[in-house]
Amino acid sequence: MRQVECAGKTTREINQEIRHLIMDGEQEIVVLRPQARHNLGVAVLQPVKLVFEGSVGYYCAGLVDGPSVEIRGSAGWGVAEGMMSGTVIVEQNAGNSAAASIRGGTVVIRGSAGARAGIAMKGGTLIIQGDCGYMVGFMMQKGTIIICGDAGEALGDSMYEGRIFVGGSIAELGNDAITQEPTPEDHEFLTSVLTQYGIKSTHTFQKVVAGRRLWRFDKKEFDTWKEAL
Amino acid sequence: MREEAVLQHSNIWRPETIEDIQIKAELGRYRIRGFSALRSRQLPSFDDLTFIPCTLTRIPLEGYRERCSTKTILGTRFAKRPLELDIPIMVTGMSYGALSYNAKVALARAATKAGTSTTTGDGGMLPAERENSRALVYEVLPSRYGLNVHHLQMANAIELTVGQGAKPGTGGLLLESKVSDEIAAMRDLPPGVDQRSPCRHPDWLGPDDMVLKIEELREATDWQVPIFVKMGASRVYDDVKLAAKAGADVVVVDGMEGGTGASPDILLDHTGIPTLAAVCEARAALEDVKLYGEVQLIIAGGIRSGTDAAKALALGADAIYVGTAALIALNCNKPMYVEDYHKLGTEPYACHHCHTGRCPVGITTQDRELMKRLDIDEGAERVVNFFHAMTLEIQMLARACGKVDVHDLEPEDLRALTLESSMITGIPLVGTNVVFAGGPGWKKSTHR
Numbered sequence: 102m103r104q105v106e107c108a109g110k111t112t113r114e115i116n117q118e119i120r121h122l123i124m125d126g127e128q129e130i131v132v133l134r135p136q137a138r139h140n141l142g143v144a145v146l147q148p149v150k151l152v153f154e155g156s157v158g159y160y161c162a163g164l165v166d167g168p169s170v171e172i173r174g175s176a177g178w179g180v181a182e183g184m185m186s187g188t189v190i191v192e193q194n195a196g197n198s199a200a201a202s203i204r205g206g207t208v209v210i211r212g213s214a215g216a217r218a219g220i221a222m223k224g225g226t227l228i229i230q231g232d233c234g235y236m237v238g239f240m241m242q243k244g245t246i247i248i249c250g251d252a253g254e255a256l257g258d259s260m261y262e263g264r265i266f267v268g269g270s271i272a273e274l275g276n277d278a279i280t281q282e283p284t285p286e287d288h289e290f291l292t293s294v295l296t297q298y299g300i301k302s303t304h305t306f307q308k309v310v311a312g313r314r315l316w317r318f319d320k321k322e323f324d325t326w327k328e329a330l
Numbered sequence: 331m332r333e334e335a336v337l338q339h340s341n342i343w344r345p346e347t348i349e350d351i352q353i354k355a356e357l358g359r360y361r362i363r364g365f366s367a368l369r370s371r372q373l374p375s376f377d378d379l380t381f382i383p384c385t386l387t388r389i390p391l392e393g394y395r396e397r398c399s400t401k402t403i404l405g406t407r408f409a410k411r412p413l414e415l416d417i418p419i420m421v422t423g424m425s426y427g428a429l430s431y432n433a434k435v436a437l438a439r440a441a442t443k444a445g446t447s448t449t450t451g452d453g454g455m456l457p458a459e460r461e462n463s464r465a466l467v468y469e470v471l472p473s474r475y476g477l478n479v480h481h482l483q484m485a486n487a488i489e490l491t492v493g494q495g496a497k498p499g500t501g502g503l504l505l506e507s508k509v510s511d512e513i514a515a516m517r518d519l520p521p522g523v524d525q526r527s528p529c530r531h532p533d534w535l536g537p538d539d540m541v542l543k544i545e546e547l548r549e550a551t552d553w554q555v556p557i558f559v560k561m562g563a564s565r566v567y568d569d570v571k572l573a574a575k576a577g578a579d580v581v582v583v584d585g586m587e588g589g590t591g592a593s594p595d596i597l598l599d600h601t602g603i604p605t606l607a608a609v610c611e612a613r614a615a616l617e618d619v620k621l622y623g624e625v626q627l628i629i630a631g632g633i634r635s636g637t638d639a640a641k642a643l644a645l646g647a648d649a650i651y652v653g654t655a656a657l658i659a660l661n662c663n664k665p666m667y668v669e670d671y672h673k674l675g676t677e678p679y680a681c682h683h684c685h686t687g688r689c690p691v692g693i694t695t696q697d698r699e700l701m702k703r704l705d706i707d708e709g710a711e712r713v714v715n716f717f718h719a720m721t722l723e724i725q726m727l728a729r730a731c732g733k734v735d736v737h738d739l740e741p742e743d744l745r746a747l748t749l750e751s752s753m754i755t756g757i758p759l760v761g762t763n764v765v766f767a768g769g770p771g772w773k774k775s776t777h778r
Contacts, residue, residue, distance in 0.1 A: 116549050139542045144479050144550035160533070160546045164479040179533030183477055201532035202474040204518065220532040221474055223518035240528050242518045262520055317506065318359060318524045 102129040112140050123147050135161075137177065142170060148187070159196075162189045165206075178215075181208045184225065190298075197234070200227040203244070209298050216253065219246040222263060230300055236275065238265045238309070247291065249302050260311045266291060268304030279312040346370075360596060362503065364684025364694065366496070366589040366632060366654055369599040373587065374606050375632070376641040378751030379744045380760065383730035391729035398725045399735040402649050404626045405487060405556020405579040408548070412579075413465060413487050413556055415649070416445025417721045418736060419639060422584075422630050422651035423469045423489065423560075425451030426459065427504050427513040428591030428684070432704040433660060433693045438462035439706065440656070440713035444721075449489060449651075452502045452527060454516050455481040467558065470547065472501060473527035475517035479550060487580075488547050489558040490540070492573075493529070495588025495605070495631040497597035498562025501527035505592055507687035510696040537572040544577045558582050563608035563631065564601075570615035570627075580626045582651065583612045587632025589654035591694055592685035605631035605642070607754045613646030622646070636723020643724065644739035645755065652720075659716035660709045661691040667703065 105118045115132070119142060122130050129150040135141055139158035142151050148167040156174030166185035175193040182201040191199075194212035202221040210218075213231030220236070222244040229237075232250035241260040251269035258275025266283070274280070283291075283306055295302055339345060353361060367373070384390035391398060405412040421441050426434045428451065438459045441448040447465035450456075454476015460466055468485030470477060482488065493499060504513070504525040514521035534543045544557050559573040560582035573581045585605025590598070603611075609629045616622035629642045630651035639650040654662070665678035670690035674683045684694035692704035728736045731743040745760045746752035752759040 112545065112549065113553070140546045140549050143546050144483070146479065159539070159542045163546050164482070164550045166479055178539070182533045183474065183479065185479060198533040202477065204478070217532065221528065223474070239532075259526075261523060315526070316520065316523045318362070319357075 102131060103127050105130060105132045107132060107134045107136060107138065107141075112138055115141060116143060119145070119151070123149055135174075137174075139177065142168075145170075156193070162187075165189075175212070176210075180210075181206070184208070186225075194231070195229075199229075200225070203227070207294075207298075209300075213250065219244075219265075222246065226294060228294070228298060228300065232269065235272075238263070238278075239275065241265070245290075247294070247306075249295075249300065249304060257309045257311070259315055261316070262311055265309040266306040267309065268302055268306050271307065271309070274309065277312040277315045278309050281308045281310050283308040360594045362505070362592055362685055363595050363598070363682050364589070364591050364593070365598075365682030367587055367599050368595070368682060373604045374748075374750055374754055375587075375604060376606055376638045378606070378746060378748045379641050379755065379757065380747055381640070381644075381727050381731060381743055382745050383727075383743075384732045388732045390732050391734065396729070396734065398729050398733065399737075400721055400725060401735075402737070404558075404628070404649060406626070407556075407579045407621075407624050408553065408577070409487075409556040409579055410552075410554045411486075413447060413467075415447060415465065417717065418643060418647075418649040418724070419444075419717055419720055420446050420467075420628070420649055420651050421448040421656055422653040423449035423451040423467070423491070424591070424653055424657075425453035425475075425502075425504075426456040427451075427453040427508055427517070427696070428694060429657075430689075430692055430695050430701040430704065431456070431458070432701050432706050432709065433657070434459050435462055436660060436704065436706045436709035437656060437713060438466075439710035440717065441465070443710065443714045444717040446717070447486065450485075452491075453504075453513065454478065455484075460484055469560075471527070472529055472531045473517075474532065475519075475527070482547075483551055485551070485555060487556045487558060488551060489560050489582065490543065490547065490578075491560045492531075492540075492569075493562035493564075493584075494560070494590065495562045495584030495586055495602055495608075496590035497593045498564050498584075498586075498602045499529060500594075500597060501529040502590075503527070503592040503594075503685070505685050505687065508591075508694075508696045513696060537576050540573075540576045556580055558628070560584060560628075562586075562588070562601075563603045563605065563611075566603065566608045566611035567615045570612045571619050574616060574619055574621045574625045578625060580628060580648075581612065581616070582628040582630060583608045584651070585609075585629070585631025588630055589632075589657075590684075605629060605633070606645075606751065609642050609645045609647055610755050616646075636720035637727065639720055640724045640727040640736070640739060641744065643736055644741060644743050646741075648737065656713050656716070657693055659713045660693050660704060661712070662689075662693055664691060667691065 131152045144164045145168045152171045158177040160179045162170045163182045169188040172191045176195045178196040181189040184203040186205040190209045195210045195214045197215040199218040200208040203225045204223045205225045207226045209228045214229045214233040216234035219227045224244045228247045235253040236255045238257040241263040246265040249268040254273040255275040257278030402415040402418040442464045449467040465486045467487045469489045471491045556579035558580040559578040563585045585608045586602030626648040629647035667690040689695040
């Protein structure tokens with residue numbers, strides 16, 4: 102295990118130091134005093150363990166493929182955005198657009214997440230242990246979002262595919278989002294993935310999926326379309 | 331004696347207006363089509379300007395003897411590896427999905443042979459496009475379809491797209507017939523869906539966030555390659571200043587003439603400002619933030635010829651994107667397979683049916699049979715020839731204006747043919763030597 106000290110360094114210097122340690126074959130890197138800086142640990146493409154000892158700013162662990170990242174604090178906007186594979190765990194809260202457009206891997210927010218989490222998701226899994234803001238799962242395409250707490254307005258708005266599970270209440274479903282009875286496979290998946298990340302949830306999960314009324318322009322459903330476009 | 335004319339069309343209720351209402355009465359939604367603006371009102375354009383070559387006040391270059399450089403370098407501000415091109419004409423972003431495989435590969439080969447770049451588009455990188463291109467601009471769009479960090483790192487430049495000229499302020503469309511299994515898989519969409527792309531980026535909103543997004547892209551590519559910011563032309567003067575201040579190496583402004591594979595028709599015809607006005611506002615913006623020359627400017631939207639390109643260069647562009655013109659060189663709207671144009675209810679020279687996926691010449695389709703009508707190498711050769719012709723045209727005009735480098739073309743080489751274009755560009759109206767300008771033009775001090 103090697104440490105990277107952030108104090109007195111630019112983002113560029115911190116990221117270069119992380120990259121050099123990875124190139125030298127280091128398997129575990131602890132980043133000290135990240136001080137909510139933006140763009141830390143961007144585009145790490147190796148299966149290393151990367152720990153941030155404190156809160157981080159925008160796009161931490163954005164565009165990564167393979168690492169397992171722990172943020173021992175809160176994260177700003179767009180944590181893990183565009184991730185291909187790997188794991189990103191945020192110990193506290195996440196700002197807007199957590200796990201935006203991820204294509205694979207798992208993002209776990211131990212606290213609550215802001216608005217637009219899991220927006221345009223293209224795969225992978227996003228787990229929010231607390232509550233989340235509005236428009237979570239907006240235009241989601243694939244993958245799974247699990248919200249153990251309460252979900253804000255416009256949940257799953259205009260989603261193409263994918264599934265959203267909510268343990269608490271749903272303030273409002275988004276345009277074309279519908280609830281569905283979870284299948285036995287869904288229950289099995291939830292138990293297994295929540296256990297894997299040490300999350301005890303006694304909630305009964307509701308399942309939200311696309312109503313698919315926005316899949317075709319030629320459907321004359323004015324009430325749906327006037328909200329969608 | 332009859333009092334009414336036998337056949338007289340109203341100028342308010344013209345045949346196309348009546349048809350438009352009756353089509354919408356059937357559809358129950360706005361109309362969607364491809365191609366470019368079709369509005370009948372003539373837009374202010376580069377045709378409203380003329381070059382004033384050398385006579386006695388300036389000396390022209392000898393056409394066949396004296397060199398006139400076309401080398402174009404983009405991204406000199408922050409990137410370690412600026413994009414070096416042989417010509418100032420580049421292929422703009424058009425997605426694999428909107429275009430066929432054959433069209434994408436033909437454009438990549440043509441760009442490489444002509445010494446320039448091609449651009450990915452809103453659908454991710456087609457591996458064959460990377461293999462066939464020496465310089466590839468990788469677009470990062472609001473939809474993030476197919477966005478892959480490994481592809482990002484293979485690019486020669488990154489283009490952060492805020493919007494496009496065809497439909498600024500809205501997202502892309504790809505209708506069902508073109509969302510084939512392969513295209514759907516690349517974009518992580520259900521096959522056969524009518525795809526609507528978001529218009530906002532999922533993880534940033536305004537220019538303050540964009541500063542951080544640009545830094546992220548630089549960190550992800552080790553500060554090696556230029557970052558472009560592309561926008562549809564609307565409030566160009568302010569938007570260009572914001573993009574330059576946010577850290578862009580290159581700003582791309584796409585005028586309202588810009589084409590598309592599919593768009594609500596009203597957006598094509600009634601949103602954005604013409605490319606002629608956009609280039610003037612963009613240049614004024616860069617000058618005002620003292621970044622003209624340091625941040626390069628690419629102009630797009632309805633550029634048809636070397637003449638248009640030379641005028642854009644003279645007004646302040648560093649390079650020109652072409653899209654529709656390159657497709658036309660590939661045979662778009664050519665009178666062949668005429669019966670298939672008729673099946674679409676159109677005819678050669680009037681086809682704007684890219685959205686149907688039934689392109690008679692195999693360019694804007696995912697149909698394997700139609701695609702075969704576009705031979706990759708023959709198509710590439712035509713685009714190379716067209717780019718060479720455009721380059722020769724630019725050089726010819728530059729030489730006539732006494733320039734040893736096409737980038738030395740300047741507003742003083744132009745005069746306005748109309749009062750309107752004089753006011754837009756700040757260039758004197760022919761025969762007057764008076765600048766009728768109010769907006770941000772190239773010579774602000776003289777008219778502000």
